[in-house]
Amino acid sequence: MSKLILFGTTALEYYAHVLSRPANAIALGATDDPSTLAALAPLASGTAHIGACFPHLTAPYHVTVFSERERRQKVARCHVAPRSLRAAPFFPIAHGIYAPSPELALLESSRGRAIPEVAYEGALLCGTFALSENGGAARPAPLATIKHLEQATRMYADVPGRKTLRAALPWILPATASPREAALALALTLPTCWGGCGLPQPRINYRIDISARGKNLAQRRYYMADLCWPDRRIAVEYDSDEFHLSSHQHYLDTMKRTTLEEMGYRVITVTRQQLSAPSEFEKVAVVVAKALRRPLRIRTQDFHARQRALWRTLRLSFAVSEPDERTFSSSPEIAHSPQGTKPVF
Template sequence: MSKIALFGPTALELFGHTVHAPLQRRAITSERAAEFTPSKRVLDHVHSTFPFLSRPAHITVFDRKHRRQKYARCHLGTPALLNFDFLHVGDGILAPPPEVALVQAMRGRSVIQAAAQGSALCASYSLHADSPTIIQREPIATRASLEMVTRSCSSIPGCKTVRNALPWILPHAASPREIALGLVLFLPVRLGGYGLPRPTLNFPIPTGKHPGNLADRRYYVADLCWPHAHLIVEYDSDAFHLTSDQHYHDIVKRTTLESMGYHVITVSRRQLNDPSEMDKVAACIAKALQKEWRFRVRDFPTRQTQLWTILGLAPNR
């Protein structure tokens, strides 16, 4: 069977469901490039191995005559691509490194999309292939590794977009909604965000020993935190779905953190979906951070709606 190399969007989709980053690497030399010949059989093999991948799959070809395919979106590999070791993700199936896949996928995309996708690669979760369940994992990329790749693949379309998105990437998110909340608060006003200072996602806070300590853990993890301001923002996805134990833990966590001098603000799923509600939340956060709260962009509501749409939120304006 011929070998196949996944490309940008399909590789990113695969990495989004990867619990462990593949360790086995293989260089695709100019001599070996001829082995990567797409066919219906090999594409069926890809989708049987990874049935959650969207169709048609995006794949890399190294010969112009292989670009026209009925069963896949084929992209001609640039010479710069041969400088990277591909990851062995399945029998005869290779994928570019996550950082390269991001660059490939961002051709014609926006800085917002690059920041969101880049944050997902640097996150500490993956998505279950058959359910909405979130699985914890180690990040498969870092802002530093993304920056390094943008220096060496400037000839690959999408590189400039990723480079421009680097300042806005938020690592260590534990869910897609945390990425969305972080970007909504952090992205500049010109991109529809609130332009607040960068938060640290999933910031560990040791509980220590102090009078009246109610903590049931040695440390708590704050969803979004501004340590210098002792400010925490917690995302509460669906409070009415919590078990009694989870509800008790959340109460103890908040009480403990507040007793340690932290100001805790909770954002609900409904608030995050509604820009008008998030305006109020952001104003409260800005006040706590002693940040000037002023918009100098006339069409901010339009930009805000665009941001919400790109992030998969549900604007009510």
């Protein structure tokens, strides 16, 4: 059976479900021997092996090859590796199957994608969770860091997608603890030209030590705020249906909010329903912006269409009944510009 190297989007799908970064990498392309490189071409038996080992991956699989000749194979979507990948490390993840590093996988998949989508995928790699059959599992450490991603854009400068990833780097927020938490942060902070609200970036899962004022209420030494602007003492908490169903968890959440408010924090809660519908999210965004003393300024043409596109990118559902022409300008708390104003970044 030939060796197969997962490429880009397929590799990202694999990494979405793993708890830790793989080890013991080797440089599979560090040779000029045609027979060795030909052994990296996909065969039907090899792609069937991928499906057997990783049934959650979406076919047709994207794989890396090292010559145009191997690209002709029809059993997978083949991508010819640029020269810099000859020395790149590839990690064994199953017998005969290899994956690029998480940061290289994101770099490979960035070609032709919108910056918000790359920023979202980057947040998932830099997050502290993995997907599982039961919803999610905590990772002991993120698979990648912003530093890793930036280094990849310099090490593999000939990989298409480099410019897109570099443009997305300032918007990738690390340490998110769930896909929806990452989506919430991006929906609040991405520029309005991409459908976001353009608010200042928060600290994600920020540790707040319990002060003397909160010690009589708190049952622990610190709390982690989902999104936090420490200088404004604003915390945004996302209530996920998946993790907040039990009465005990509801009690713990209530104590957390009460303690933080006693310590002088303004705590704003966002529910799954509010995040799923742009019209409901508008109300949340107004509250957060007002608390931050940063009124929303929507100066982008077709903002509503861009917002809906962002919701699809962030894999957020929205109500079918959402009116097509609704805009943020319906709220008196939001400054807006007349039709025809150019987008402002």
